[in-house]
Amino acid sequence: MAGLAAIFGSGAMTNSLREIEGMEVIFIIGSNTKETHPVIANRMIRAFRKGAKIIVADPRKIPMVKFSELFLRMRPGTDIALLNGMAHVIVRDGLQNDEFIADKTEGYEAWKKSLETYTPEYAETITGIPKDDIVSAARLYGGSRRAGIFYTMGITQHACGTDNVRAIANLATLTGNIGREFTGVNPLRGQNNVQGASDAACLPNVYPGYQKVDLPEVREKFEKAWGTALSPKAGLTATEMMNAAVEGKIKAMYIMGENPILTDPNMHHTVKALENIDFVVVQDIFLTETARYADVVLPAACAAEKDGTFSNTERRVQRVRKAVEPPGESRDDLSVILELAGRIGYDMNFTTPAEVLAEFGRVWPALAGIDYHRIAQRGLQWPCPTREHPGTEYLYKDGFPKGKVPFTPVSYIPAAEVPNAEFPFVLTTGRNLFQYHSGTMTRKVVPIEEHAGTPYVEISRADADRLKIKHDEMVKIRSRRGQIEVRARVTSRVSEGIIFIPMHYHEAAANMLTNDVLDPVVKIPEYKVCAVAIESV
Amino acid sequence: MVTLKINNIEAVVPEGTTVLEAARKAGIYIPALCQHPKLTPFGGCRLCLVEIKGMPRPVTSCTTPAAEGMEVATTSPVIERLRRTVLELILSDHPNDCMVCEQAGSCTLQELAYEYGIRENRFEGERRKYARKDGNPFIERDLEKCIMCGRCVKICDEVQGVEAIEFGYRGFDAKICTPFEEDLDCEFCGQCVSVCPTGALTGKLWSKKGRQLGVREVDSTCPYCGTGCMLTYHVKDNEIVRVTSKEDGLNEGLLCVKGRFAYKYVNSPDRLRKPLIKKDGVFVETSWDDALDLIADKLKEVKAEHGPDAIAGLSSARCTNEENYAFQKFIRAAIGTNNVDHCARL
Structure with missing residues (x-):
């Protein structure tokens, strides 16, 4: 989100969910929308029924592919090559928005030069997507002035996550597909x-x-508001x-x-960290894996047991209402923090969430302009x-807070860890x-556990055959950081050489394997690509 | 725009609006079982019949587009008799077990039977007999209560894009089927449950937990993904017994499997109930007072000994805006460090 904020001025979704239905082209990259945001997918399907063209770029054949005009099945971690390749075609074919570029952007010429090498042919060699599909996608997106881009962690959870976001922003800026109704850049939270x-x-x-902590005038404002000295660092x-x-x-x-x-990535590292801290407090609704490493555990109220607000992905502040009393002596987080602040000697003087x-x-x-009264029925954005x-x-x-939108040249860099002879598979x-x-919440729900309570690894038919792995058989997955045993799910969802493990299951924790290398700017770990080996148990 | 008269009341509606939609807009009630605002018209249940001047016989208002100068009557002795007959026919093959039905009180069919005062039925005859044998943990399918309105089939296809169910067989044997009549295996969004006008589709979790009496409804926001669907908790005796969603929220009544069916974590027996302090590697229960004093003392001690930057706070995207605001203010103003983050990146 910081990546997006640096370019446009804010790190949030630029459109609202309602606008999805008015889009001509919906470009979904690195978002398994139907599974992670099912009700947003409902909107996209409604747009599809109205004639919108959907482009899906993903290493896996995710459910939204069913509704796509184009499915760009890419190798994990090659987003920049695809996005730059599309930009290359848009510029080559003259589909760019010259008026928007002239009025609202800067750095176009230098950036355009940086695209020269990203021919569809070159992009194909990196991404594995046929060049004709890259050209079609570019023409579809570039040819529309009501096109929206949607992405999630598939874009951001890479060592080059910030550059991925910049490449997306470049594409929207090139076509002027931002700042109007029905078109924009939408990270789904x-x-x-x-x-x-x-x-x-x-x-x-x-x-x-x-508001940045290292700007003295900002700090002074908050020191005044909160009546105490604040750290400048x-x-x-x-x-x-x-x-x-x-x-x-x-x-x-x-x-x-x-x-x-x-x-967190690399579980051993996290365990070591928590063990190394003298005093750990965990405030939660369950005794989580993390709570076991705590010195004090405080029982908290869950979302159905307290009043407050949540802000959704479209920046809409909505009411959360207390439906039931919390169990035992558990308390809502707010009252605990207020009480503790008082005991430390800093009184926050709040009595209700509304305050x-x-x-x-x-x-x-x-x-x-937002208060509980105004959002009683429906939230405000x-x-x-x-x-x-x-x-x-x-x-x-009404324009961008920073004046002009910068084009930022970005180049494709392979993932921090690429497959080799010892670890021949890419794990995403x-x-x-x-x-x-x-799974802190869902794994406590009996029907959810009955239906989806077993961890699994998705593996392609070709790889399974080659390694003589049968569907539902236990396999061992190893990376440089750890290993897990998990059931094989042989599926056409993943391509050869790529395996997928869902992150939810502590008994086969994907993050035993993942790489804790971080994006240098926003510090997101590279969950989406690491090298692993698979063997039968 | 077209102008038409419904029960002598003038209505102006955009072209393509159906007579039924035009009537609803004008506040005129027409009963219907298969029609639903989210779905394409079907004309299956025959309850929305209306008389239109110049047309030789009653037509289904849900499939008839409003036209300029149309004169519509939504009720007449003939229409009412037809509707009554249709209802009697439906009820002749519907279990009369509202006493124990999960949907009693929120059932459109029950409401219509009540409205038309149907106690006895002229059409005694064979009834469909189906064994309930669906192995899925979320959705109860009682096909004997199904009136074949097709709303579930349509919402699964048109709105959810899943096509998990279809009409199968013909005539009296017709029923809603999964592929090869296996157990339902789908996204379990429960959209079908939400539009079912009878008790044919209900949540398995709802069973015998409470219907209306003693049940409070509390509107809130879903605690799962970032979409922020509005939902309504149905609460009885301090327990959430059902989750539904209203049509006027940003999600227009749609939910996913987590929002609709994954609420039981709330009263899980594994919930923490008392503060715990670790003594010699084992957690022991303690009072809030002791726990908070210990935390306050420790934090003050670390701050004095190592400085505020030796303390770090992790907040949560689970928690409310107010809790997050207070948490970072606590770390920044009470402790004195900017070491505060949450899991946005993970």
Whole structure:
């Protein structure tokens, strides 16, 4: 998201979900929308019924392929070659939006030069997608002025994730497919309130509303608002915290509602980090894998047991309401934090969640117009600066906050780990329809477990035959970092040489295998590509 | 735009609007079982029959486009008699077990029988007998209650794009089938359950948990992915007994398997109930007071000894905006470090 924010000014989805239905072309890259955002896929299918053309670019034959005009089956980690190849064709065929480029962008000529080598032929050799399909995709996307791009972790979870996002932004900028209704760049947020947690600045480099901690005037504003001195130094990201912990630099850690043991790459490393921290507090609804490493565990209320708001992927702030009482002595997270802050000697003076949202709106104007009363029936999309403002459906209607949108040359770099003789397969990880993230919630649901409770690895028929692996048979998967045993699911979803493991299952944790190499800018781990070996058990 | 008269009330609607939609827009009620705003018209149930001036016999309003100057009557003794007969025919082959049916109270068929006061039935005859043998853990399919309206088939195809079910067989033997009549194996979004006008499709989890009496409805936002579907918790005795979604939310009543059926984590017996402190490698229950004092003391101690940057906080995309705001403020203002992050990247 930081990658997108640096280009357009904000890290959020530029369109709203409603607008999907008005799009002519929907370009889905690195998003298994039908399984990870099923109801957004419903919108896309409705657009498809109305005549929209859907392009799917993915290493796997994911369910949305059924509705696609074009399926670009790419090798994992080759997104930049595809996106640059498409841009090359758009420029070559004169489909670019000259007016938009002249008025709203900068750096076009230099960037255009950087595309010269990305001929469809070259892109084919990297991506494995037939060159004619790359040309067709470019013409389809470039030929429309109502085209939307949708992506998720398939784009960002790479060592080159930021460059992948830049390549997407370049494509939208080249065609002017941004800043209007029915066209834009749309990162679909994976978790219910990842947008809100980012807006609220559970991020090490910004205060609420993406206001940089290292700008003195911003810091002064927050020091005044919060009545205390604040650190001028940007903090550590989650993955950096774990590294610092291994080095002994972190002495205490407070984990609220996270399960890094399962969700962070290279599990051994995470375990070592937590064991190395003197004092760990975990506040959660279950005794998670991470909670087992805690010194104190606090029982928390879940989403159905508290009042508040979530912000969805289209920046819509919506009400969460208490439906049932939390079990036993468990308490909602907010009251615990307020109580603890008081005991440390910093009184936050909030009595209700509504008061917290009000302060959030005072320090970040985009939320100033939103209160519980206004969103009682239906949520509002930020920016919503005043009580009269109807909310903002799509971003950049009146131009870009930074003035001009930069074109950023990016070049294809192979993944940090490529297959070799010892580890001949590419492992890519992701999610399935039934489970959710580390499974803390869904794995406690009996019907979900009955139906989708067994971990598996997707492997192609050709590879299975060659290795004499049968469907449903246990196999051992090894990487440089660890190994797991898991059932083989022989399927046409993956191509030869590529295997897929869903991340949800602690008993066969994909992140025992994944590579903890990070994107240098936004520090996302490369979950989508690592090299592994497979053998029968 | 076309102008027509429905029950002598003038209605102006865009071209392509059906007579049924035009009537609904004008606030005029026409009963229907197979028609649904999300689905293409079917004309199967024959309840939405209306009389249109100049047409020799009643027509189904759900499949008739509104036309300029049309004069429509949505009710008349003839129409009502036809509707009553249609209902009696449907009910003649429908188990009369509303007493124990999950859908009682939210069943369109039951409501129509009530409206038309149908207690006895002129059409006694053979009834379909089907064994319930579906092995899936989410959706209960009681084919004896199915009225063959086809809403489930259509929503599965048109809206969900899955095509897990179809009409099978002919005439009296016709029923909704999965491929080769195997157990249902689909995305289990439950869209079919949400549009079923009878108790033929219900959630297996709902069974005997409560219908309306003593059940509260609470509108909230789904706790799973970032789409932010609006949902309604049905709550009885401090337990969520059902999840539904209203048509007026951004998701227009659609949900996925997680939103609709994965709510039981809430009252899982594995939930944490008391604060725990680890003593000699084992967790022991403690009071909130002791737990919070220990945390406050430890954090103050680490801060004094190693500085605030030796403390780090991980917040959660699970938690609310308010909790996240308060958490980062706690780390920044109370502790004094910017070491705060969440799992956006993971």
